[in-house]
Amino acid sequence: MDDNAVWQADAVGLADRIGSLLASMRSAEAELGVLLVEIEGRGVMELFGYRSVARLLEHLADIPKSAAETVVKRARALRPGRALDGSPVAALAPATGVAAQDGRLSNPMIDTIVGVLTQVPPAEREEAERHLLDFAEDAGHKQVAALGGRILAHLDPDGSEPDSTEPATPSRELSLRRKRSGTWELHGRFDDETGTRASALLDALAERRTGDEGPDFRSPQERYGDAFSDVLDLALNAPEVPTQAGERAHVMVAVSLRDLQSGLGSAILGDTGLMSAAEARLHACDATLIPAVLGTKSEPLDLGRRCRLITSSMRRALFLRDRGCAFPGCHRPPRHCQGHHVRHWADGGPTELGNLVLMCGHHHRLLHRSGWEVRIAPDGLPEFLPPVFLDKRRKPRRNNLHQPLPFAA
Template sequence: MAGNVDVVDRTFALHADPVAIADCLGELFALMRSCEAAIGAMLVGVEQRGVMELFGYRSVSRFLEHLVDLPRQAAEVLVKRARQLQPGLALDGTSIPALAPEVAVVARAGRLSNPMIDTIVGVLRDTPLEHRERVEQDLLGFAADAGHKQVAVLGARILAHLHPDGQPPQDAEPARPDRELSLRRKRSGVWELHGRFDDETGTRASAVLDALAQRRSTDEGPDLRSPLERYGDAFSDAIDLAANSPELPMQAGERTHVMVAISLDDLKTGIGKALLGDTGTISAAEARLHACDCMIIPAVLGSHSEPLDVGRLRRLVPPGIRRALYLRDRGCAFPGCHRPPRHCQGHHIRHWSEGGPTELGNLVLMCAHHHRLLHRSGWEVRIAADGLPEFLPPTWLDRRRKPRRNNLHEPLPFAA
């Protein structure tokens, strides 16, 4: 282990390098998961032998509640999970095979999280008996290099292949509208939003924000944002989607837009500030991020900021290349991200302000969250030999920096 368990504490985290910290945490979690799997197996044995006969309690959950001060609900979840991994007993005392015996072996080794176990077990429960062993092996093999959300997507595809079905859409009668909204900017640069809506509008807004505010626990690690932060980011994403809609009304003969003004030198260095709209400001680094995929109007200003020459408007990622990106990446290309193409921006692998060309081999489709992550983290992206994007994780996550790809998006049905 990276350090003795007795001395692995805050001091270790303050002084060790990122790789050692990540290794230590991984080993500690593996130990914890292995112990939990062993506890679950023992509790199933106690249950089958008879907890009443052994300890005088009516259920294992009540027994644990008094033995180790474990809440009854948590104990019930633990035992329920373990029952799926261990052989059962019929009324005549004969053994019933476990639903997921191979999952039990891997779980006992500490290599599966509880969400991963629940995901695989949920798929196997709906899998016909004759396919269950093969499906379990496929899911476990995939789980070695993926998170539980990606395994859930693969499981859903397997079940859809084994049980093709669908549900007809349901239409709802619209409610009578009753809506009010105010949006104002404070001197600090913070905007305040207040409003009231009818039930139908509120429900639709809630559904949109709920979808956009899901936790993004992808390959870069867990999502540590608070609920308020996630819904704030979701509102920003919803505004981006609306602003990019071709059905948005024109203003003064132009598509709705926000002007960002910055000098070319500041854009290249990422140091300084940019003018946002009429009165706001953003950092040059933030402007650099937006410059990956935007409309550019070059302008020459005089010593008193008077316009001397204004060039023609041009889009950095033209429609043809954007359509090619949609077809190639099928959505955000970051490993584990499910965002579709309409939620994404074109990112220049070699930055445009540094001479990077606006061509398919230098572009990758990314959602706003992972676009920002790439600009500020140790993740790197490149185009592989087969023409598809792949991401190199930071060394603290994988010291080998093994390339990763996103396999959540459905490939084109007619692709080779």
């Protein structure tokens, strides 16, 4: 691209050019790896007088030794080589090597796939590699890493041995109180066993997010705060929690129909709390809070009582269809999820499968607050349109992380 073409290019043109340059760089780097493995096979000492190909590359490319070693290590995993006695050594990830030469894979993607395959038993490697590569066609390396984790968990479902410590006498206390500012303070003291369970549960829920909405900038404290909120949702979603008059949750929020529809104004939470109407609209979407919808003269309206509730059979159908949070790249399972009304029930949207999408708490909030949009595609599955700042063309994206593994029968 000459200067003139650069000045005249629109966003799509610039992005396309970056894409094709990246492909050229990647395929050149893959070819470099092929040459290094070839040199190593023939004998770098005989050919060049160097002790190792990494040393040779360090000098040829003028890069640090560690960087040269990374390149060589990556190349070895992708190409068959020869052992010191001249016998052939099969490549760990040969198909990945082919894709890399086509310029289709970033280095983090290659390293992710290779990292997973080193832990997969040789007999399963070919199939695992094919599956990871298929997935890599339209996912980032973090999503592929998540899939790799699932494959490894499937191959070794038992994980590590549990430890067998003596049970301690439980000693637990907890205080939860609301301050006048409207924030709540939680203090507690737990026995080792309860603490460990709480920590394991929160650790799992506080992981950095891997979805398509961009990097996760939350502090550890914020991530654990959000995880605690998720724990409450999880507990309230559990079938064992007694319902009150058929309702899942036990907190009321009073809001006028107008404010609920517009998302402007405020709502009364419980007896005293205040929340914005936008928050109330979000929580009312899957009745995480029970909305008491009021008319213009504050008279309670019957609206939505019958139509907004997602019945347990409908929830099961939703679990089966979406298998977890439907947001692209999210791996939260169904139990962590809420049902989002594509068209809000307060605006007349029906509570039926064709108007519902399963979403984790975080992505549900994101959807209500950001430029992301969701719709049900003609094949009956949800797809998400990213906001314009992420993708000018707003090409629909789907979450393929929850699809069953082909060998997980």
